[in-house]
Amino acid sequence: MLSRKRNDNAPSRNAETSLISSGTIIRGDVRFTGTLHLDGRIEGAVIGEGNSAVFTLSEQGQVQGEVRVPHAMINGQVNGDIYVSERLELATQARVIGDVRYNSLEMAAGAQVNGRMAHQGEDHIQRELPAPEVRSDAVTA
Template sequence: MGFFSRQGIGEAKPETITSVIGADMQLAGDISFKGKLRLDGKAEGNIRGEYLILGESGTISGDVVVSTFVCSGRVEGTVNVQKLYVVKSGFIEGKVETMDLAVESGAVLNGEIKSRSQELRLVPGSSATEEDWDVRMKEAAAQAPVKKKGIAAK
């Protein structure tokens, strides 16, 4: 079935979540966990673990280092993950490094994005088809200025 099921991108069944930080909770300090953590509250500090689900009301001010990260909330900091799924309500401001990135139309990514592989892809149902995306990327590459001896030339 995968991540693109009727539940939506990256949503997990409630029984598979091992820990929950509710919307009324605020944490200050680093968080380290195993299994799946759903964070609907506010965390100020670095987060390290396996599978993190940031709910729409969740916010993180700090660095995130996890294997899989489903972002529906707001992150301000560095995100270093193997798999990153950003849904339409998700907002990330900072540096992102990932091997596998899926971004739903309407999500916001502000900052530097670094891919550790060629696995970046469009999410089905986003605003552009894969063919349109490929055409746009080729056009952008053709229009990009060519640098010669430190001077940009067209």
């Protein structure tokens, strides 16, 4: 899944890449552009800025907080809600405890999500149920 050749609509891999290595713990929110690869642990929100931001979480990586990015490849543990505006890939070792909202989703066998999953495409419109009709011939007490 993660080694497949990308199409022309995928984010550019020529952008800057940041690495948070295993054994590193960051307490607080992390904002990034380009690509962020996490082998360590973030205790706070992970926020990708710009339409081409890519977040990759390795098998040993952990996020304790919300993830808000355009593109994500998850193969580690996330304890928090995930909001992906473009493409989300959940690999075999992905463990998510929280709600997941995505536009496009690829989920491998073995990936686990303990929470609600909802498609949030551009055409997604929140619809309300119509109010019940009140009949004029109803008997009132």
